[in-house]
Amino acid sequence: MDKQMVILIAEDDAGHFQLIKKNLWLACVNNDIIQFKDGQQILDFLSRTGDGMHLDETKRYIVLLDVRMPKVDGLDVLRRIKDDKELRQIPVIMLTTTSESSMIEQCYKLGCSYYMVKPVDYHHFMEAVQNLGKFLSLEGMRLPSISSNAN
Amino acid sequence: MKKGGVVLIAEHDEEHFDMMKNSLLRAGVGSQILRLADGRQTLDYLFKIGSRPASEHTSQQYVLFMDVNLSEVGGVEVLEKIKEDEQLSTIPVIVLTAVDDRHTIDRCYNLGCSTYIVKPAKNEDFAESIQNIGAFLSIVETTSIK
Numbered sequence: 001m002d003k004q005m006v007i008l009i010a011e012d013d014a015g016h017f018q019l020i021k022k023n024l025w026l027a028c029v030n031n032d033i034i035q036f037k038d039g040q041q042i043l044d045f046l047s048r049t050g051d052g053m054h055l056d057e058t059k060r061y062i063v064l065l066d067v068r069m070p071k072v073d074g075l076d077v078l079r080r081i082k083d084d085k086e087l088r089q090i091p092v093i094m095l096t097t098t099s100e101s102s103m104i105e106q107c108y109k110l111g112c113s114y115y116m117v118k119p120v121d122y123h124h125f126m127e128a129v130q131n132l133g134k135f136l137s138l139e140g141m142r143l144p145s146i147s148s149n150a151n
Numbered sequence: 152m153k154k155g156g157v158v159l160i161a162e163h164d165e166e167h168f169d170m171m172k173n174s175l176l177r178a179g180v181g182s183q184i185l186r187l188a189d190g191r192q193t194l195d196y197l198f199k200i201g202s203r204p205a206s207e208h209t210s211q212q213y214v215l216f217m218d219v220n221l222s223e224v225g226g227v228e229v230l231e232k233i234k235e236d237e238q239l240s241t242i243p244v245i246v247l248t249a250v251d252d253r254h255t256i257d258r259c260y261n262l263g264c265s266t267y268i269v270k271p272a273k274n275e276d277f278a279e280s281i282q283n284i285g286a287f288l289s290i291v292e293t294t295s296i297k
Contacts, residue, residue: 089260105294108241113265115292128290135287138280140269144260145253 002060002143003031007136008045009064010036010077011095016118020064020095023126027133039072043080046087060143062136065112067096067103075106082111089144093132152293156212158184161193161221161229162247167270167277171216171247174278178285181214190224193217194232197239200296210295214288219248219255227258234263241294245284 007024011017017035024033034053036042042063044050055061063081067074074094081087091113099117107115116132119125135141152158158181162168168186175184187193193215200211215233219226226246233239243265251269259267268284271277 089257091260091265099292101294104292105241108243108294109237111240111263114243115294116290117292131283131286131290134283138268138283139276140247140271140280142251142256142267142269144257144267 010042023129024133027130161217174281180285190221
């Protein structure tokens with residue numbers, strides 16, 4: 001596991017957020033988790049605008065993004081991250097109830113790393129997030145640095 | 152990824168490929184698991200999919216595991232070519248390699264790999280990691296290459 005990993009979760013549904021957080025923890029993910037209640041909040045964090053917490057260049061980030069969110073939706077957040085030279089290498093995992101294939105295709109075209117549909121069944125939801133957690137806490141997992149001059 | 156999807160593994164080490172294949176099958180991922188032995192084969196295979204005549208088109212989902220150390224064409228270059236192609240760029244690419252240096256990691260993420268994972272040294276840890284990756288991939292939706 002990458003100890004410097006911070007998981008950014010943009011999720012407007014408080015119940016879903018708690019469920020995600022709890023099951024990541026059950027899968028032994030003990031990294032910092034930051035919640036954003038809408039698309040604008042996470043964009044403010046990433047682009048260092050607004051009053052709240054801001055991106056820290058010494059950390060490594062991974063983003064879990066809901067599609068349907070108030071103010072700025074997930075698709076727009078994904079587009080803005082992938083259009084930004086500094087932020088584009090941050091892996092973005094879509095985690096959403098939307099399962100239309102056109103949305104899945106659009107997100108992959110914009111550059112999401114993975115697209116997960118939230119299972120409706122409570123136990124399947126828990127299992128899915130725990131599988132995600134076990135994946136994120138793999139010993140060999142490496143995440144990109146922020147503002148690297150990789151090119 | 153859907154049960155009928157194709158898992159491509161670009162890996163020069165045959166033993167690693169066999170181990171990966173067994174672990175992925177155990178995790179229930181993919182109905183077809185194919186080995187591509189070097190970077191040239193990987194590019195040829197993928198770009199053939201995109202250039203098939205319309206009559207032969209069957210829409211199919213893919214995931215690609217790729218080592219960085221591939222002969223003929225290196226893994227980083229293969230990744231770059233995949234991500235430059237409009238259709239192929241939607242295929243999730245998991246870099247799975249012994250190479251553990253910051254420059255290569257950042258470069259691969261910059262080019263658009265989905266995840267960069269360093270191969271564990273011990274065989275049993277390697278098999279376990281692949282099973283975890285497989286369990287995760289089985290709940291991921293992918294998009295078809297038409």
